[in-house]
Amino acid sequence: MRAYLQLVRAPAALTALGDTLVGTDAPLRGRRLLLPLASAALYWAGMALNDWADRDLDAVERPERPIPSGRISPNAALATAVGLTGAGIGLAAAAGRNAVPLAVAVWGYDTVLKNTPAGPFAMAACRGLDVLLGGRAPLPAALMALHTLGVTALSRGEVHGTSPAVAKAVVGGTAMTALTALIAGGRPTAVAAAVAYAASVGRAQWAVVQDPSAARVRAATKAGIHGMVLLQSALARHGSAIVLVLPLARALSRKVSPT
Numbered sequence: 001m002r003a004y005l006q007l008v009r010a011p012a013a014l015t016a017l018g019d020t021l022v023g024t025d026a027p028l029r030g031r032r033l034l035l036p037l038a039s040a041a042l043y044w045a046g047m048a049l050n051d052w053a054d055r056d057l058d059a060v061e062r063p064e065r066p067i068p069s070g071r072i073s074p075n076a077a078l079a080t081a082v083g084l085t086g087a088g089i090g091l092a093a094a095a096g097r098n099a100v101p102l103a104v105a106v107w108g109y110d111t112v113l114k115n116t117p118a119g120p121f122a123m124a125a126c127r128g129l130d131v132l133l134g135g136r137a138p139l140p141a142a143l144m145a146l147h148t149l150g151v152t153a154l155s156r157g158e159v160h161g162t163s164p165a166v167a168k169a170v171v172g173g174t175a176m177t178a179l180t181a182l183i184a185g186g187r188p189t190a191v192a193a194a195v196a197y198a199a200s201v202g203r204a205q206w207a208v209v210q211d212p213s214a215a216r217v218r219a220a221t222k223a224g225i226h227g228m229v230l231l232q233s234a235l236a237r238h239g240s241a242i243v244l245v246l247p248l249a250r251a252l253s254r255k256v257s258p259t
Contacts, residue, residue, distance in 0.1 A: 002256075003071035007051055007080065008044035009259070011252030014245045015225055016043040016130060018232035021239035022144060023134025028238075034095040039130050041088035042099065042106060046126070049081035049110040061159045092133060102129040120156075124149035139184065140235040147177050147201075147231055151224035154208065157217040158259060167208040167220075174202050181234040189240040193233035201227035218259060225258045226250060 020035035021028065028035060051058065051067050052074055059068040066072040085103050092099035105126045113122040128145035131137060150170040154162060178198035185191050204223035208216045226249055233243040249258075 003066040004080065005256050007066045007072055007077060008047045008084070009256065010044070011249055011256050012047070012225055012258035013040040013043045014249040014252075015228040015258075016040055017245060018229060018236060018239055018242035019127070019130040019144065020134030021236045021242060022140045022232050023131040023137045025135055025137070025237060028134075031095045034091045035097060035134055038088045038091035038095065038097075038099055039133065041084045041091060042102060042130070045081045045084035045088060045103075046106040046110060048077050048084065049107065050114070052077040052081060053110050053114065097133050099133055102126065102133060105129055120149050120152040123152040139180075143177050143180055143235060144228070144231065146173055147224070147228065150174055150177075150205075151221060151227075154205065154217055154224065155221040155259065157212065157214060158221060159214055161214045162208065162212045162217050164209050164212055167205060167212055171202060171205045171209060174198065174205055177231065178202070181231060185234050187240070190234045193230050193240070193243060197227050197230035197234060200230065221259050222253065222257075226253070 016039040017036040019039050020032075024032075051065055055067045055074055055077075058065045063069060067074055067077055085107070089099045089103055105122065109119065109122040109126060113119050124145040127148035128141040131141040131144050150173040153166060154170045156162065157166070175198070178194055178201075181197065182191060182194040185194055201220075201223050204220040208220045226246060229242060229246045229249065233240055236242060
């Protein structure tokens with residue numbers, strides 16, 4: 001079981017639960033409460049598919065991962081991705097929403113676009129579509145996508161490090177995202193969440209500007225993943241309590257890496 005938790009980066013899905021709350025203009029009730037579960041299922045599907053697609057590369061760069069270490073077979077990982085994709089689409093459909101475009105984007109990123117220049121943009125599109133699964137919220141979706149673009153671009157240096165230029169561009173995107181969220185938020189809790197987002201994510205990313213090593217990049221990527229929760233809390237009209245999942249996500253990440 002632990003191998004499967006590592007395969008899907010189980011605790012990291014906590015950072016996806018708030019996406020549909022950001023996208024909706026009303027509290028989630030009734031069947032729509034299934035939407036965060038759909039987001040989590042599709043997040044897990046993407047992680048399993050990622051490791052299946054990267055199994056040869058991981059055998060060299062990350063041999064401790066479940067597939068190259070032999071704890072999970074490639075076929076089992078692919079079946080997990082297929083099953084979780086179906087679960088995510090089904091949960092969204094039960095809530096009255098269509099998650100097929102999001103599922104197509106996830107599979108397109110992992111199997112085709114990830115290692116191309118379009119990769120970070122494709123991942124950003126996945127996050128934006130997840131927000132839009134909750135409703136029509138173009139600005140919050142764009143801000144969540146911009147944050148994801150930066151995290152993904154930076155994460156490409158988790159093994160060999162990155163360049164100061166990439167790190168500076170990512171810091172600039174984070175500053176723009178934080179400022180826009182701060183202005184759009186209005187509510188005291190939203191303002192506090194936006195400031196906390198800028199401080200935690202921005203500090204970790206600025207450390208990469210000063211030292212673009214792989215270790216710094218991994219730390220900044222982890223901060224960026226957890227920063228999703230703070231940004232969601234700043235943007236959601238009816239989700240200020242989203243931030244309460246952050247301590248749990250951080251605690252569980254010590255047991256199962258989110259990257």
